[in-house]
Amino acid sequence: MLSSATVAARIDRLPPSRTVRRLVLLLSLGGWFEFYDLFFTAYIGPGLTHGGLFSPPGAGPFEVGSLASFVASLFTGLFVGTIAFSWLSDRFGRRAVFTFSLLWYSIGSAIMAFQHTALAIDLWRLVASIGIGVELVNIDTYISEIVPRTQRGPAFAFNQCVMFSVVPVVALLAWLLVPTAPLGLDGWRWVVLIGSAGAIPVWWIRKRLPESPRWLAQHGQLAQAGRIVLDLERQVQAETGQALPAPRPVEGEAEQRSGAWSEMWSRAYRGRTVMLMVYNLFQTIGYYGFASWVPQFLISQGITVTRSLEWTFIIAIANPVGPLVAIGLADRFERKWQIVGSALAVAVFGLAFAGQRGAVGVIVFGILITLANNWMSFSFHAYQAELYPTRIRAKAVGFVYSWSRFSAIFSGFIIAWCLKTYGAIGVFTFIAAAMLVVAVVIGGFGTSTTRRRLEEIAA
Numbered sequence: 001m002l003s004s005a006t007v008a009a010r011i012d013r014l015p016p017s018r019t020v021r022r023l024v025l026l027l028s029l030g031g032w033f034e035f036y037d038l039f040f041t042a043y044i045g046p047g048l049t050h051g052g053l054f055s056p057p058g059a060g061p062f063e064v065g066s067l068a069s070f071v072a073s074l075f076t077g078l079f080v081g082t083i084a085f086s087w088l089s090d091r092f093g094r095r096a097v098f099t100f101s102l103l104w105y106s107i108g109s110a111i112m113a114f115q116h117t118a119l120a121i122d123l124w125r126l127v128a129s130i131g132i133g134v135e136l137v138n139i140d141t142y143i144s145e146i147v148p149r150t151q152r153g154p155a156f157a158f159n160q161c162v163m164f165s166v167v168p169v170v171a172l173l174a175w176l177l178v179p180t181a182p183l184g185l186d187g188w189r190w191v192v193l194i195g196s197a198g199a200i201p202v203w204w205i206r207k208r209l210p211e212s213p214r215w216l217a218q219h220g221q222l223a224q225a226g227r228i229v230l231d232l233e234r235q236v237q238a239e240t241g242q243a244l245p246a247p248r249p250v251e252g253e254a255e256q257r258s259g260a261w262s263e264m265w266s267r268a269y270r271g272r273t274v275m276l277m278v279y280n281l282f283q284t285i286g287y288y289g290f291a292s293w294v295p296q297f298l299i300s301q302g303i304t305v306t307r308s309l310e311w312t313f314i315i316a317i318a319n320p321v322g323p324l325v326a327i328g329l330a331d332r333f334e335r336k337w338q339i340v341g342s343a344l345a346v347a348v349f350g351l352a353f354a355g356q357r358g359a360v361g362v363i364v365f366g367i368l369i370t371l372a373n374n375w376m377s378f379s380f381h382a383y384q385a386e387l388y389p390t391r392i393r394a395k396a397v398g399f400v401y402s403w404s405r406f407s408a409i410f411s412g413f414i415i416a417w418c419l420k421t422y423g424a425i426g427v428f429t430f431i432a433a434a435m436l437v438v439a440v441v442i443g444g445f446g447t448s449t450t451r452r453r454l455e456e457i458a459a
Contacts, residue, residue, distance in 0.1 A: 007217040007225045008390075008455055009247035010233065012149045019235040023146055024155050026205050027139050028162035030102055033198025034135045035163040036170050037109055037128065040191055041074050042294060043174030046309060047188030050178075054118050071412035073122040074129050075288075079405035081133020086398020087261070088134065090391070094142040094212045097134060099202055104131030106199035113192040133405065137398040144385035144393070145214040149453050153330030156382035161323035164374055170195070171316035175309040214390045214454075264388065264396040272387045273400060275445045278437070280404035283380065285411045285434035286346045287373050289427065294366065311359060315366035322374035335383045336446035340439045342376035347432035354428040386449040389458035 014020065045067050048054040054067045081101075089097040108128025115121045139159070147155040173194060177187035216225035233244060264273045294315065298308035330338070346369060353365035388396040418426040449457050 009249045014148045017236045028159045031163040036166045036195040044188035047178035068416040073125040075408035077126040077129025078133040081130040082398040083402035086137040087395040089138045089394035101131045101135035102202045106196045110196035113189045140385045141394045145212040156378045157323045157326040157330045160378035161320045164319035167319035168316040171313040276400035281407045282434040282437045284404035284408045289431045318367040318370045322371040338379040340443040342372045343435040343438040345372035347435035350428040354424040
């Protein structure tokens, strides 16, 4: 008899295959546009300040109209999207929300590109970012449910390798366009509009994605879940030419239960929820403290806008490299220790970066920070999605992830103040302290997840 348990067990016994990698690739292509929108903040910043729309970080960093307010608008929208709307994925399905959220932020960004005041730009940046917040959680949830247990680490590494490949693209476009005004339109507006075109291919991607069988089974749609899994099994068997092993459901696994927001505070999950809340409060300081501000760090040291964007572009090329290297290593080491190691590396490399003045030192340590940050990124995206059951996965991940967005709303202003008051060394001392907290919280209180069934981890 088909049940949610056997649906999950049938997925988890699938061997590595092009079939599953293709699904991850399609999800990652949707996320490619999401990351474009997420990361252009740093690269269009010099254009916003040079054009007089926003003041630079050193001039009134806590004021609306400073560049810090633009960064805060991004993370305010991400916070609202993750905490208020991530439940939509648990209610309406992973596939539907994948489409809805991508369209949402594509349209919002396109409108933002034609605004002419700091307040209007901030407003539409916030609106567009709500969709990004929903999509980030939904893609993580989608991948964790559709990929077999022994392949989740490499799948998330591959996913982030594809998505991070957009960072050098947006950096290159900013380097070429921001200092110019093609057809009389400011270059930064062209950068934004190019990214908003992600709404066009979304329908092609959507048609080739099945709904998550785990989600369908959890909602009693066992026949449809069975058809999707059977189709996957047939494709994998045809590809590998080998019979599949018998599915092995987790003993005592609950087959169908409705999920509630309060369940993440139950005895089983309360410790994980608190751990991830603290982790997310601090991890974003290190990640976006560098990624959203690196051109400004260089400009504050007297480097020209054009030269800072050139160096930033070179650093950005490294973004997909960390996840690419990790594809073959991601499940060879326990996930939580990968997070700990990469967080400590960010702290060390960041302090070294702050002391650099020449091109070689800036680029080398900028690349090392980028590699460490992105290793931490794919690891924790996989990790937090593994810690909750399917029935509450999106809403729980959305809630704990929202704390990183909440933190980033204010950390941008703090970083702007540190940059003005203490320079780059003050910023990276702040970042190093945050990364130390990350290492202690995950290393001391994290649960082991690598190569384990989602249902076993949840139990």
